[in-house]
Amino acid sequence: MMTPVRSAMVLAAGFGERMRPLTDKMPKPLVPLMGRSLIxxxxxxLNAAGVETAVVNVHYLPEQIEAHMAARADRAPKTIISDEREQLLDTGGGATKALPLLGEGPFFIHNSDSVWSEGVTPALSHMRRHWNPALMDCLLLLAPLSTSIGYGGRGDFDMEPDGRISRRGERQVVPFAFAGVSLCTSALFENAPEGPFSLNLLWDRALEKDRLFGVRLDGRWMHVGTPEALKEAEASFEHEGA
Incomplete structure (x- = not known):
């Protein structure tokens, strides 16, 4: 049975420094890819996956993102701004602040620079199908390094056949990168610290309890972090006819 997911957090507050000069005067979520902004x-x-409400956090050039959200107000999902003008809260702190808007969940937390071409199974539906709160505090979308674009690292996680995951050791190379989307409930945030912190802190807590799982992306992930990666993603979309 597929779990309904009605809300999502879109992380859109960062400076996008690696995307300069494109982000000198434009927030990274508004950078265009194939004629549409990343966000x-x-x-x-998210709308195609059944999400009805998306909370979008803002910090850098926030007025531009607010104006863009206002311009698409007649399109689903409904968007709500979470204002971080006074203090940039990082991924964990930003999601913690937005919890009253997200509800108990389950909800997606989605990076604004993570896009992909779908495989046979749409990724967000795949996550909904695998979500099991009896076993999991958080479920991560993981992309195989072998088919990813714009990612130059040595991987983030290894994954067992049952979906249990482990972090890469210091000198290891592992086959999967975090593809920028997680699925969780408010329970993940119990005893979360105040102020800025990374979601990695909460993932590590879930790992210690053997409650952090992954699901493989059946498609080509594109981490659009730099102008060069943006060009690669454009070329890939054009080649695949996406």
Whole structure:
């Protein structure tokens, strides 16, 4: 049975420093890819997965993102701004602040620079199908390094056949990168610290309890972090006819 997911957090507050000069005067979520802004790719995909409300946090050039959200007000999902003008809260702190808007969950937390071409199984539906709160505090979408674009690291996680995951050791190379989307409930945030902190802190707590799982992306992930990666993603979309 597929779990309904009605709300999502879209992380859109960062400076996008690696995307300069494109982000000198434009927030990274508004950088265009194939004629649509990165954040529109994300919101349209969330809408297709049944998400009704998306909370979008803002900090850098926030007025531009607010104006963009206002311009698409007649398109689903409904968007709500979480204002971080006074203090940038990082991924964990930003999601913690937005919890009253997200509800108990389950809800997605989606990076605004993570896009992909779908495989046979749409990724967000795949996550909903695998979500099991009896076993999991958090479920991560993981992309195989072998088919990913714009990622130059040695991987983030290894994954067992049952979906249990482990972090890469210091000198290891592992086959999967975090593809920028997680699925969780408010329970993940119990005893979360105040102020800025990374979601990695909460993932490590879940790992210690053997409650952090992953699901493999059946498609080509594109980490659009730099101008060069943006060009690669454009070329890939054009080649695949996406």
């Amino acid at each position: 529109d790719h994300v919101l349209d995909r």
